[in-house]
Amino acid sequence: GAVVSQHPSWVICKSGTSVKIECRSLDFQATTMFWYRQFPKKSLMLMATSNEGSKATYEQGVEKDKFLINHASLTLSTLTVTSAHPEDSSFYICSARVSGRVYEQFFGPGTRLTVL
Amino acid sequence: AQSVAQPEDQVNVAEGNPLTVKCTYSVSGNPYLFWYVQYPNRGLQFLLKYITGDNLVKGSYGFEAEFNKSQTSFHLKKPSALVSDSALYFCAVRDIGGTDKLIFGTGTRLQVFP
Numbered sequence: 001g002a003v004v005s006q007h008p009s010w011v012i013c014k015s016g017t018s019v020k021i022e023c024r025s026l027d028f029q030a031t032t033m034f035w036y037r038q039f040p041k042k043s044l045m046l047m048a049t050s051n052e053g054s055k056a057t058y059e060q061g062v063e064k065d066k067f068l069i070n071h072a073s074l075t076l077s078t079l080t081v082t083s084a085h086p087e088d089s090s091f092y093i094c095s096a097r098v099s100g101r102v103y104e105q106f107f108g109p110g111t112r113l114t115v116l
Numbered sequence: 117a118q119s120v121a122q123p124e125d126q127v128n129v130a131e132g133n134p135l136t137v138k139c140t141y142s143v144s145g146n147p148y149l150f151w152y153v154q155y156p157n158r159g160l161q162f163l164l165k166y167i168t169g170d171n172l173v174k175g176s177y178g179f180e181a182e183f184n185k186s187q188t189s190f191h192l193k194k195p196s197a198l199v200s201d202s203a204l205y206f207c208a209v210r211d212i213g214g215t216d217k218l219i220f221g222t223g224t225r226l227q228v229f230p
Binding site: 004006032034041042043044046049091093095097104105106107108109110112 | 152157158159160161162165206216217218219220221222223
């Protein structure tokens with residue numbers, strides 16, 4: 001149980017285009033989802049916290065207009081990288097918190113974004 | 117501010133030998149501590165957590181961690197390493213802001229040699 005999926009697993013796009021990444025909780029409802037960014041050989045950086053039905057809470061320094069997060073249902077959150085540039089290339093990972101299990105997060109497999 | 121530190125970028129150990137991956141924490145109040153493992157191009161997998169109770173916490177795949185309040189440490193251990201344990205290990209602490217945010221260490225790459 002507690003499986004989180006991400007789609008796509010990798011994507012290559014041209015500079016200036018937008019890319020949408022989906023994060024789904026497959027067998028549970030996730031009231032809260034988190035989006036992380038991981039640079040090569042670096043730790044995970046929390047980008048934003050997404051709560052179902054409300055606006056995401058972004059961490060300091062993360063551009064809200066560039067990284068659009070939507071948590072439309074209890075099983076789906078999306079991250080859209082708008083007008084992507086090469087510096088946005090990274091590994092993006094989502095996680096979901098299971099309702100009632102406050103202290104655990106379950107992570108998706110990640111999405112590798114490469115912007116040319 | 118809450119933080120965790122992983123002082124070693126890489127740990128090398130021979131298969132069959134015990135392994136330790138170090139983590140120290142800095143928190144106000146009681147810490148909620150976690151260990152996660154990441155295999156190449158994959159998301160993080162939960163290994164174990166300390167919330168309260170026994171200082172020795174047992175987790176997945178034979179791993180355990182010892183919470184030491186006086187040394188503010190939460191080292192990950194395994195009695196006998198496997199080559200398949202080679203991966204990137206992250207220590208994390210729950211943020212006290214009530215949002216369930218996790219603050220991660222910089223990660224330690226474990227390399228187990230046959």
